Amino acid sequence: MTGQVRTVDGRVAGRRGQATRQKLLDCLREMLDTSPYRDVKVIDVARMAGTSPATFYQYFQDVESAILEIANDMAKDGQRLKALTEGQGWTGKGGYAAAEALVDGFLDFWREYEPILRVVDLASAEGDKRFYKVRQSILTAVTTGLTEAIEEVQAKGKAGDEVAPNAMAGTLVAMLAAVSGHQKGFETWKIKMKDVRPALSTLVFMGITGKKPPR
Template sequence: MLRKSERTRQSILNAAVKFLSTHPFRDLTVAHLMSLAGTSRSAFYQYFGDLHDLMETLMQGLEEDIFHVAAPWFQGDDDPTPLLEQTMAGLVQLCYRQGSILQAVADAAPMDERLEKSWMDFLTAFDDAVTDRIEEHQAIGMIEPFDARPVAIA
């Protein structure tokens, strides 16, 4: 069971996701968010420095979800084709469910260097993981050699 402080933090995050599912990030205010979360404005600042800090927290959760969904292909030892199909289906579902966070990050990152760097670091880490996995499959002869990095980035 979550402690009260963790429940409050989670209610703020849930309210942000709900808001972002119907509104752009630029329309998000702390006052409106806290009204949705049903708690005080001061509670927001107990957990987040500003709205960009909140976005970074949402993005970190999304990153964890993405790597979790991609784990079958990244870690599987079986035939990679069905594992990749499973992973891609999971990623599409995740992006459908959490697309509002992706859109908000895209909206907010150009205004916040820290958030932009976090997003770029995540993309690089994901591209690195995909590149490594393709190259592993190439090394054992599962797939033909080609330059894996551009495919990973795509």
């Protein structure tokens, strides 16, 4: 952890305090792997971290505020998805490879952060603007990057202009997020993710270029 970290009452945490705070966050994230977030209690997080509830409350107001800290860090890491839309040719075999990389990026990101994204999605659906903002910061950045990519392809005359770039980009990003969040569901349908990957890559490539992927 870098930079100044403050306690709930505004004091600057020292190195030891920062380490304790990070351990609490790590334990909370581990607990979310196996428990619904509403079942996670402060006393359980503190016990796992080898400290007390009083120490937890020095750094966080409640479990939700601690989860929000994890979610905000996740959102910063989520900017790597936008990077996958930048500097790509998007046509021909290179374009299809870029589509595959974007698909892999989404699938990997959702697998890595599945417990946190589950909380973000639930809280967002319930109207919690804090978590909604986290989700939007990730998806909006990718949508912006993909919009610019589609505009560039259209400007070069390598794709038709039948659809608005931002509408296509938003649709593709929503699709990628929804499918990435449903990976375990595909398994129950007896659909293999190794088959979903090329299906997604094809749809992304066709959405950007309006053409079938190269053979």
